[in-house]
Amino acid sequence: MFNRLFGKKKQEDKTEDEVKLEQSLQKTRSGILGRISTIFQENQITDQLWEELEETLIAGDVGLLTTEELLTATRERVNQENIKSANDAYLVLKQEMVKVLLTDEPLHIDEPRILTVVLVVGVNGSGKTTSIGKMAYYYKERGRKVLLGAADTFRAAAIDQLKIWGDRAGVEVIAHEPGADPGAVIFDAMRASQESRKADLLIVDTAGRLQTKYNLMKELEKVKAVAGKQVHRAA
Numbered sequence: 001m002f003n004r005l006f007g008k009k010k011q012e013d014k015t016e017d018e019v020k021l022e023q024s025l026q027k028t029r030s031g032i033l034g035r036i037s038t039i040f041q042e043n044q045i046t047d048q049l050w051e052e053l054e055e056t057l058i059a060g061d062v063g064l065l066t067t068e069e070l071l072t073a074t075r076e077r078v079n080q081e082n083i084k085s086a087n088d089a090y091l092v093l094k095q096e097m098v099k100v101l102l103t104d105e106p107l108h109i110d111e112p113r114i115l116t117v118v119l120v121v122g123v124n125g126s127g128k129t130t131s132i133g134k135m136a137y138y139y140k141e142r143g144r145k146v147l148l149g150a151a152d153t154f155r156a157a158a159i160d161q162l163k164i165w166g167d168r169a170g171v172e173v174i175a176h177e178p179g180a181d182p183g184a185v186i187f188d189a190m191r192a193s194q195e196s197r198k199a200d201l202l203i204v205d206t207a208g209r210l211q212t213k214y215n216l217m218k219e220l221e222k223v224k225a226v227a228g229k230q231v232h233r234a235a
């Protein structure tokens with residue numbers, strides 16, 4: 001489709017809209033999932049495909065161990081299930097990726113009257129704040145006393161974004177100023193949950209980060225430690 005739309009036209013003959021669309025498609029194709037999809041579109045199931053996949057996963061910060069796990073599991077299934085088409089192999093890879101993301105450990109969230117803290121972490125733009133808004137509404141509707149903690153003090157407007165979700169769900173947000181120490185925010189949010197607000201579910205928003213950013217990961221450890229000191233369980 002990409003080639004059909006753009007391949008035959010010279011760059012200077014393209015309209016402004018066509019150039020914009022082409023640029024957006026390039027962006028998708030250059031992301032890790034786009035690159036993986038291209039590998040499976042352009043190759044048969046050969047050693048070269050697996051090598052390119054390995055390089056792409058590692059270059060995309062998936063991590064050595066997880067890359068090896070994914071490759072081994074996908075290749076084994078492709079062999080065992082006698083899969084011949086690269087497209088089917090791609091579906092197997094996707095299933096194996098989902099398995100890596102799923103965890104066997106359930107969230108211990110359904111124990112009323114015990115303060116449960118959910119620390120929401122993840123890479124930038126992965127839907128943390130939106131999910132917190134949905135969770136706040138879901139649990140409030142089910143009778144929990146929910147409080148939100150705005151520990152994403154890094155991104156401008158993150159606090160306001162969480163407050164909008166808090167208003168929608170009808171739950172209070174404990175926040176400091178932008179740039180404040182996230183550890184201090186969670187400390188106050190914990191205290192408010194246990195004392196003045198008597199909440200039984202505290203959901204804490206954090207700034208998005210890649211797992212490769214050492215200092216930001218250290219900061220999360222500290223935030224988790226602050227929470228862990230004061231509660232029965234921090235998830």
Ligand SMILES: Nc1nc2c(ncn2[C@@H]2O[C@H](COP(=O)(O)OP(=O)(O)OP(=O)(O)O)[C@@H](O)[C@H]2O)c(=O)[nH]1
Nearest residue numbers: 123124125126127128129130131152155207208209
């Ligand atoms: N289609 C779809 N879009 C979503 C979903 N969840 C979040 N989004 C959108 O994804 C974008 C990022 O969502 P956020 O909730 O701000 O993500 P975040 O992880 O808090 O982002 P950072 O705080 O910047 O790391 C927003 O435009 C959301 O509307 C979802 O389940 N489906």
Ligand SMILES: [Mg+2]
Nearest residue numbers: 128129152158
């Ligand atoms: Mg956010």
